[in-house]
Amino acid sequence: MSPTPNELRDIAQMIRRDVLTMTLESGSGHIGGSLSAVDLLTVLYWDRMRVNPERPRWEDRDRFVLSKAHASPALYAALARRGYFDVRELMTFRKLKSMLQGFPDMQRTPGIDASVGSPGQGLSIANGIAMAAKMDGKTFRVYCLMGDGEAHEGQVWEAAMTAAHHGLDRVCAIMDRNMMMGDGSTEDIVALSPLVDKWRTFNWHVVEVDGHSIEQIQAAFAEADSVKGRPTLVHAKTVKGKGVPFMENKPEWHDRKLTEELYEEAMKALT
Amino acid sequence: MAEMGLVDIHHSVVETEATNRGYERGLIDLAERGVDIIVMDADLAGSSGTGEFRKRFPDRFLDIGLCEQDMMGTAAGLALAGKCIFITTHGMLAAGKAWDIIRSTICYGALNVNICGADAGLSAGAAGGSRQSLEDVAVMRTLPGMTVIVPTDAVEAKKATLAAARIPGPVYVRFAAARVPIITTDLTPFTVGQAGVYRQGDDATILACGVMVYEALKAARKLEDEGLGVRVVNCHTIKPLDRAIVNRAAVETGALVTAEEGSTIGGLGGAVAEALAQTVRPTPIRIVGIEDRFGESGKHEQLLQHFGLTARDIAAAVREVLSRKHGRQDDVESVARG
Numbered sequence: 191m192s193p194t195p196n197e198l199r200d201i202a203q204m205i206r207r208d209v210l211t212m213t214l215e216s217g218s219g220h221i222g223g224s225l226s227a228v229d230l231l232t233v234l235y236w237d238r239m240r241v242n243p244e245r246p247r248w249e250d251r252d253r254f255v256l257s258k259a260h261a262s263p264a265l266y267a268a269l270a271r272r273g274y275f276d277v278r279e280l281m282t283f284r285k286l287k288s289m290l291q292g293f294p295d296m297q298r299t300p301g302i303d304a305s306v307g308s309p310g311q312g313l314s315i316a317n318g319i320a321m322a323a324k325m326d327g328k329t330f331r332v333y334c335l336m337g338d339g340e341a342h343e344g345q346v347w348e349a350a351m352t353a354a355h356h357g358l359d360r361v362c363a364i365m366d367r368n369m370m371m372g373d374g375s376t377e378d379i380v381a382l383s384p385l386v387d388k389w390r391t392f393n394w395h396v397v398e399v400d401g402h403s404i405e406q407i408q409a410a411f412a413e414a415d416s417v418k419g420r421p422t423l424v425h426a427k428t429v430k431g432k433g434v435p436f437m438e439n440k441p442e443w444h445d446r447k448l449t450e451e452l453y454e455e456a457m458k459a460l461t
Numbered sequence: 462m463a464e465m466g467l468v469d470i471h472h473s474v475v476e477t478e479a480t481n482r483g484y485e486r487g488l489i490d491l492a493e494r495g496v497d498i499i500v501m502d503a504d505l506a507g508s509s510g511t512g513e514f515r516k517r518f519p520d521r522f523l524d525i526g527l528c529e530q531d532m533m534g535t536a537a538g539l540a541l542a543g544k545c546i547f548i549t550t551h552g553m554l555a556a557g558k559a560w561d562i563i564r565s566t567i568c569y570g571a572l573n574v575n576i577c578g579a580d581a582g583l584s585a586g587a588a589g590g591s592r593q594s595l596e597d598v599a600v601m602r603t604l605p606g607m608t609v610i611v612p613t614d615a616v617e618a619k620k621a622t623l624a625a626a627r628i629p630g631p632v633y634v635r636f637a638a639a640r641v642p643i644i645t646t647d648l649t650p651f652t653v654g655q656a657g658v659y660r661q662g663d664d665a666t667i668l669a670c671g672v673m674v675y676e677a678l679k680a681a682r683k684l685e686d687e688g689l690g691v692r693v694v695n696c697h698t699i700k701p702l703d704r705a706i707v708n709r710a711a712v713e714t715g716a717l718v719t720a721e722e723g724s725t726i727g728g729l730g731g732a733v734a735e736a737l738a739q740t741v742r743p744t745p746i747r748i749v750g751i752e753d754r755f756g757e758s759g760k761h762e763q764l765l766q767h768f769g770l771t772a773r774d775i776a777a778a779v780r781e782v783l784s785r786k787h788g789r790q791d792d793v794e795s796v797a798r799g
Contacts, residue, residue, distance in 0.1 A: 253541075296570055304541055308565035314531045315566060318538020321523070325499075326542070345562070348531030 257312020258337030310343025339371030401426025466648025481510030483615030487622025552578030552594030599727025
């Protein structure tokens, strides 16, 4: 039984708190882009994806590729809370010998479907997995979460062409459109807009949603399921640092270090 | 060396063939045997040697277009879902343009992706310096978990292709588009990581790979007339290097020449020097290759001469290391002056 939307919202808040606790403990890590992605990850892992935490390498599972690999705190917290490994592992994030490396490493962490790190590379991987599935008559889906800053990378657009050309309708890419990157607004650095039009021109089916509305996210994934012969992009409008007022829409919270004081203040906002 | 099943290059007409052809025969062999391979190409099937494979196994062939970076990432995805991948592209496009993806997705994930650098070394010939890959072996060798193989001829290229399919992690195999002498046969042993001693000798050793094995054998023959016994080793696997054979050559012959159709920085010569510097006693080494410069247009055999990659150059290098082995500094300086 899938959780209700209200239960999903509670899970998302718990993951947000985990993100803050683990990054306070590690003294580093990317908070802003993790918080913008939490609602999307929650719907994927608790409502949408066919997965089995007890069998992380189950052949017919839906796959997930975190192309915006710096959002690893959010993914690790989701995997731990979903039962892939002990929640206490979260406190080892970014530390020596941890199973939770700064960026996802499939050889160390149960539940990670692909090692990622260098920006702009996830969609190609998702496409390859989907192609193999098609060849083998498998019906699982492949989800790929991208950051908008990554869309500067040329490989993203090579992969966008490949997915459309091969009609990879099992690929569902998600654009975490928080409008921010490390150095500031994506539109000030090198403008991405009109980003939705770009994907449509590349022959993708695009669904635009509020990336913090559980119901809208659920509807978008259901729509993606029904599209045949084309890949789908869920264009999720999000807020960098979502849930913590002093972090919201502040590019410095891309990778700023938390202090104890700020942590307490942030946790109050997330109760 | 009858047990090596080598062609007698000194007494018979030596046939030539591009090593790309052996690669393609290996791919066809794998597909015919039902191995679940996928061959990927970036708009080079016509020239890189996979055209026939594409015709015969269209369902196992994927032309990704001029998207080398996306090709490497897609290959990673296919490998994650259980496929055995062979990627063909120009050596310099694989090793240069797509290196980050090879590193961050394929090698970091230890995935079963075999990357085949076609038209490598000087074999892109007339295309000139921008298209000749002289650095590929060096940059691929630095990647953790990557196996690097440089086959000497088309026969060995097929064996290397079959062997690569059995290695679970990533492999880089380097092929030539130009015709090169066929010096091995189906009987010649080939095991990844085990160099082949093709000629015995105790005065010096030439460690070579690719087309330079043929040149090394000719050089050794020339030096025999001067009363020198020169060992010739086919070091087809640059990584993992056969340290046992390299160390033995150093201890038993005391003077080494490496020969490769690539940069003198970081390739076979670099691998041998690194290995020896940290194991056996200091041994004079001379690295024959292309010295810190780009290639240029010309026919392949002209370029080998132009860049000093012939039997004559290797023989000169052997005389030079022998001078150092025997401590004749005057000779060293005279050779250095040319």
